[in-house]
Structures are given as structure tokens and as C-alpha cells.
Amino acid sequence: MPKVTIESLDDFGRGIAHLNNKVIFVENALPEEVVEIEIINDKKSFSEAKVTKYLKFSKNRVESICPYFDTCGGCNLLHLEFLNTLIFKQNKIKNLLKKHKLNYDKGLEIVKNDNPIYYRNKVSLKIENGHLGYYEENTHKLVEIKECMMAKHSINEVIKNYKLLHLENAKLTIRSNYNDEILIIIETDTKEYDIELAKLKEKIKLVGIIYNNITIYGENFFYERINGKLFKVSYNSFFQINENITSKLFALIENNIDKDSIVLDLYSGVGTLGIVASSNAKEVYSMEIIKNAVLNGITNAKLNQKTNIKFMLGDVAKLVDKVNLAFDTMIIDPPRKGLDKKTREFILKKLPTKIIYVSCNPNTLMRDLKELESIYEISDYKILDMFSYTYHVESFCVLKRK
Numbered sequence: 001m002p003k004v005t006i007e008s009l010d011d012f013g014r015g016i017a018h019l020n021n022k023v024i025f026v027e028n029a030l031p032e033e034v035v036e037i038e039i040i041n042d043k044k045s046f047s048e049a050k051v052t053k054y055l056k057f058s059k060n061r062v063e064s065i066c067p068y069f070d071t072c073g074g075c076n077l078l079h080l081e082f083l084n085t086l087i088f089k090q091n092k093i094k095n096l097l098k099k100h101k102l103n104y105d106k107g108l109e110i111v112k113n114d115n116p117i118y119y120r121n122k123v124s125l126k127i128e129n130g131h132l133g134y135y136e137e138n139t140h141k142l143v144e145i146k147e148c149m150m151a152k153h154s155i156n157e158v159i160k161n162y163k164l165l166h167l168e169n170a171k172l173t174i175r176s177n178y179n180d181e182i183l184i185i186i187e188t189d190t191k192e193y194d195i196e197l198a199k200l201k202e203k204i205k206l207v208g209i210i211y212n213n214i215t216i217y218g219e220n221f222f223y224e225r226i227n228g229k230l231f232k233v234s235y236n237s238f239f240q241i242n243e244n245i246t247s248k249l250f251a252l253i254e255n256n257i258d259k260d261s262i263v264l265d266l267y268s269g270v271g272t273l274g275i276v277a278s279s280n281a282k283e284v285y286s287m288e289i290i291k292n293a294v295l296n297g298i299t300n301a302k303l304n305q306k307t308n309i310k311f312m313l314g315d316v317a318k319l320v321d322k323v324n325l326a327f328d329t330m331i332i333d334p335p336r337k338g339l340d341k342k343t344r345e346f347i348l349k350k351l352p353t354k355i356i357y358v359s360c361n362p363n364t365l366m367r368d369l370k371e372l373e374s375i376y377e378i379s380d381y382k383i384l385d386m387f388s389y390t391y392h393v394e395s396f397c398v399l400k401r402k
């Protein structure tokens with residue numbers, strides 16, 4: 001078996017090594033480790049490998065606290081000492097800024113997750129032939145699990161009792177809120193259901209079950225409470241998956257909205273960031289594509305006694321063309337694909353003085369920052385550890401017009 005020394009980590013937390021001048025990405029291998037490898041995927045310009053024997057361990061290696069780490073595709077950094085997972089994220093962003101030749105020299109502060117395990121308030125699992133689990137990374141091979149250490153305890157209670165749902169093949173999404181209440185969302189080809197409701201309700205605080213988009217028990221929404229603000233969230237509306245980091249994100253938004261500014265809040269979900277911004281702002285205009293989320297947003301403005309926020313339903317790329325709004329500040333929190341060309345052009349036409357860009361995908365964020373670079377400078381960049389122990393990075397960026 002070939003022997004290699006791991007030099008660094010790639011963006012997905014895999015070890016990088018070289019063999020015969022070819023780059024090799026090695027699963028479950030950390031910098032400074034010496035390992036014997038087996039090539040599992042040999043491409044023209046790179047290879048992928050797995051470790052067959054560790055000859056020297058890294059001092060930063062820890063034993064994974066999750067028994068499914070070796071096979072499950074959910075988390076990627078559980079073999080790395082926690083502080084080093086944050087350094088990994090810092091390096092990832094530093095390297096991306098450098099790769100895109102973006103200027104930012106103020107330091108990348110990490111906003112820490114106070115509870116880096118049992119934090120997720122939403123998980124999506126697969127049930128195949130009655131077995132429940134996640135898929136192995138980049139495959140459709142089920143890894144059966146009995147617990148997920150990233151999910152909140154309330155979600156794990158559902159996982160423990162999933163047999164009460166009597167599902168053979170389905171996608172099972174479990175959501176939980178600040179009060180550990182539960183929404184169960186089932187998508188399946190099977191029309192009939194046979195759920196042991198009474199027993200399930202003894203185990204969990206069940207708010208609703210949505211079966212193929214039909215509410216078959218209770219409600220199809222629950223309420224979230226963050227920093228004293230209350231939000232109605234429908235089963236198919238987005239909500240940030242980490243309550244602790246969301247609370248810190250709200251504080252960052254509040255601190256960065258100038259008094260009496262006029263804010264355009266794109267990709268607004270249930271109105272969270274716009275509602276937070278509306279405390280300082282004179283007016284807020286929020287845009288979102290999911291109807292339930294917009295309806296939730298309208299309710300949430302009322303629940304939080306906000307009268308200076310308006311919601312628009314539709315695709316941001318189309319809405320920005322139609323509305324003729326005067327605004328000086330933007331909040332942008334797009335899905336992973338980032339901004340489309342139309343929206344970037346809209347920004348460069350309107351030239352707001354400040355843009356707060358919240359992103360769950362640093363690759364598309366960098367692309368968008370590069371497009372805006374001639375007019376906007378990055379005045380603050382923070383890394384939010386929203387997805388602890390995974391390679392995913394949430395970014396909070398403030399751009400100011402030069």
C-alpha cells in the first residue's frame with residue numbers, strides 16, 4: 001500500500017497529500033498524519049483514497065463521539081479537536097478570499113456555537129425497508145442510526161420512537177422549536193398510513209404531522225422564540241437550524257442597521273432578519289418566494305408589534321425588476337446558489353450604501369463579492385459556527401460602498 005504524509009485539509013475536511021506528483025484526497029486523515037492508503041477513485045488530475053493504516057496520528061485527532069462518523073455523510077470533522085474545527089473554517093475562508101483576490105485584512109472573528117452537539121432543530125432522514133438513517137456521503141447507501149448527535153434531544157426522541165410511525169419507505173423530516181415541540185413531515189409513495197398517535201404523544205410534544213403535504217394531525221406550523229421575539233413557522237418555511245447562532249445573528253443584524261435606514265430584505269423567509277432590522281429602520285421591504293413563509297412573515301410582524309415592514313411574494317430576480325423602491329441598506333440571505341445575475345445587476349444599479357450579506361455557501365458568496373468588488377469593500381466578515389463539526393460555513397459580511 002502506498003504511504004503518504006497529509007499536508008493540509010481541503011474544503012470538505014479531507015486530507016490532501018501528493019503521490020507521484022498527483023494530488024490525493026484522503027478521507028479521515030489530518031495534517032501531519034502519515035498513512036497507508038488505498039485509492040478508491042483514480043481520475044486524470046487527482047485521486048481519492050481511504051486510509052488502510054495510520055502510521056502516525058495528528059496531535060489534533062480525537063476519537064469521534066459519534067459511532068456513525070466513519071460511514072454517515074452528515075458530519076465531517078468529528079475526528080478533529082473542536083477548536084481546530086474553527087481554525088479549519090477560518091482557513092477555508094482565508095483561502096477563498098485569497099483565491100478570489102478579495103481584500104479583507106481585519107481578521108475573521110468566529111461567532112461560536114455555545115452547544116456544538118445536539119444543536120440542530122431540523123433533520124431529514126430516509127426510511128428504507130423500515131430502516132432509518134442518513135445516506136453515506138455522495139451515495140444512496142443508507143447508514144442506519146439510532147441517534148444523531150447533531151440533532152436536538154427532542155428530535156432524538158422521535159428517532160428513538162420512529163417505529164410508531166409504521167413507515168416502510170419515506171423521507172422523514174423532523175423539526176423542533178425552542179420549546180422542544182415537534183413537527184413531523186413525511187413524504188412517501190404510500191397512500192395509507194398507520195401511526196400510533198397515542199403512544200407517540202406520550203413520548204414527545206407533538207404539534208403536527210404532515211403526510212404528503214396534508215396535515216393529518218394537529219397543526220402544520222409551530223412558533224419559534226429567539227431573543228424574546230416570536231415567529232410563526234410553517235412546516236415548509238425556512239428557519240435557521242441553530243437557535244444559539246441565530247440569536248447571535250439577530251444581534252449582529254440589529255447592531256448593523258443604522259437608525260432610520262430604509263431596508264430591502266431579500267430572501268426573507270418568515271421575516272426574521274427584516275423584523276429584527278425594523279427596530280432601528282424606518283421601513284423594511286421583505287421578499288420571499290414561499291407563500292407560507294410570506295404569510296408567516298405578515299403574522300410575525302404583527303406578533304412582534306412591527307408596523308414598518310411590508311412583504312412581497314415572488315422570485316427575487318423578477319420582483320426586483322418590478323418594484324421601484326428607494327432604499328439605502330440591503331439584507332441578503334440567499335439559498336446556497338447565491339445571487340443570480342439579475343439581482344447582482346439590480347444592486348449595481350441601485351447602489352445601496354450598505355449591504356449585509358448572510359451566506360451558507362462561501363463559494364457563491366465569494367463569486368458575488370467579486371462581482372460587487374469595484375463598488376463595495378468588505379468592512380466586516382464574521383464566521384458563524386452554525387453547522388458545528390461539519391465543513392459547512394455560515395458567513396456574515398458587511399459591505400460598504402467605497
Ligand SMILES: C[S@@+](CC[C@H](N)C(=O)[O-])C[C@H]1O[C@@H](n2cnc3c(N)ncnc32)[C@H](O)[C@@H]1O
Nearest residue numbers: 238267268269272288289290315316333334335
Ligand atoms: C437561507 S434562507 C433565509 C431566510 C431568512 N432570511 C432567515 O434568516 O430565516 C433563504 C430563503 O430564500 C428563499 N428563496 C429561495 N429562492 C428564492 C428566490 N428566487 N426568490 C425569493 N426567495 C427565495 C427560501 O424560500 C428561503 O426562505
